[in-house]
Amino acid sequence: MTALLEARNISRSFGGLRVTDDVSFTLGAGDRVALIGPNGAGKTTLVNLITGDIAPSAGQFLISGEEINGLSIPERVQRGLVRTFQTTRLFQNLTVADNVALAIMQRRRISKRFFSVSTERPDVRAEWSEILANLGLDRLAYRKVVELAYGQQRLIELAIGLALRPKVLLLDEPAAGVPHDEAPKILDAINQLPADIAVLMIEHDMDLVFKFATRVLVLAAGRLIFEGSPKDVTADHEVRRAYLGSYADARRVP
């Protein structure tokens, strides 16, 4: 079976700095993979490379075996590659329902209609109200996003991701900035994702990583230094050095 997403020897330099250095990995159906690494390791850059926001200097990406390097951002989305953002990027002046409904209508290719009134179409409405209800956002459907708390906005990021029915979902720190008591809601939502899609999650919170991931990728200084199960990652010497290296060096200073 071909992988849903495959990265082959991806590199990217900004000026002289190699922020992504010969990275290869595959995501298959049902994979739950966590991408971790110290700050500045190039995790978000890697997501931006996958989505087409920036172009790699070398290497290829494939979705279901098809090379996507030449495809624009929307064309990749249409092939099932969907991301959420580390800092929420939502349509702030639209309602929660409109945010999700637009994603649904775009997926179903009815978003170019000129004269039908959009979000209250019964079939579209049924879909967004179900997504919102499952995330506990149904009471907020007609509120403007800009009026909502940050934790709620993070859930809307997920709602939009779900509405697009992705094959590959990239979650960039979905729980970042979410109040501690609301974090479980995010994990619940992630656990409810359809079983057959591939999910790659960037996350700092190791608790969340252990609860979510079946496989862990560790990125340090743009290189993939570890790939394996969550229980092996904390024992790995190189991973410890990548995370703790600066502290170890600090001790040596007389």
Added chain:
Amino acid sequence: MTGIATNDVPARRRLPLLQEAGSALAIAVIGAIGYYLFPDDLAFLTRLIGISFLVLSLDLVTGYCGIATLGHAAQFGVAAYAAGIACVRGVTDPLALLAIGIFAGTLMGLISGALIARFRGLPQLVLSIAVGQLVAALANKLQWLTGGSDGLSGITPGKVFGIYNFDMYSRTAYLFSLAILIIVFVALTRFVRSPFGLMCRAIKDDDLRAKMIGVAVYPRLVLMYGVSGAVAGVGGALTAMSTGVVGLDGVAFERSAEVLVMLVLGGAGHLWGALAGTIIFMIFEHIVAAANPFHWMTLVGLLLILIVVFAPKGLIEPALSLARRLTKGRAS
């Protein structure tokens, strides 16, 4: 997945077409007030309606898509010239001239959009000025076609529906323009709430996010520019027919700047904002210019400063929230 949960979202039940019917009625009432109370000013009011199409058109790209432009008169002017030239050369049916204006405006909108929507921010603004200036320069240079700086005169359209003559009191022109305004405004009321219109507002909020849900942003903006050009084209053609002349002022930079001021005054991103801004600005200008022909620009400037300071989002926002408070007070 639960089916019961869908009932939790309170439904927004509204009478279909309520908003459209309300808009049509409101414009008809305002139009009737103008017709019966100011029968001597119908030529001015007709000009006002003509300009309101341009402000509505600007609202579509600036208010709904967030595109900054100071060259929007190009769409209006090209349509006015197209209708004027066609009329001088023998096409005199008002509806045919209107169609020609819409076609020319749409074409100009698509061309402008293809250039301007490629960029963002200051480059976009500068490019819009350049497009506007280019059209103005062409209108001046192609004297054999446009009349150059003398203007294109002798536009005498035939009877509307073969019955109503364009009279010197502008009654026909006024009522014809008003009827077209109602039709266009109702269509736009629906259009801005359509999936296409909603997506444009989404693009204005965050175009990268729009791309990330799979939207090809650029073609949509160009298409919106085309729609906007069609609306401006209606205004251009109507103005050419009602005034009988098309001059360089119709494509000038000042016109572009003026309509942007009207839009900001009324409130960008609302159709009613565009209409209110046009009405207030043009009536204020009309009265003040008559009362004090030397210092009227100073007074217009003062009015603008006051409005921008006290209602930075335009007059329509405070007006709407006041209306909401009043209706709420009545309900409770």
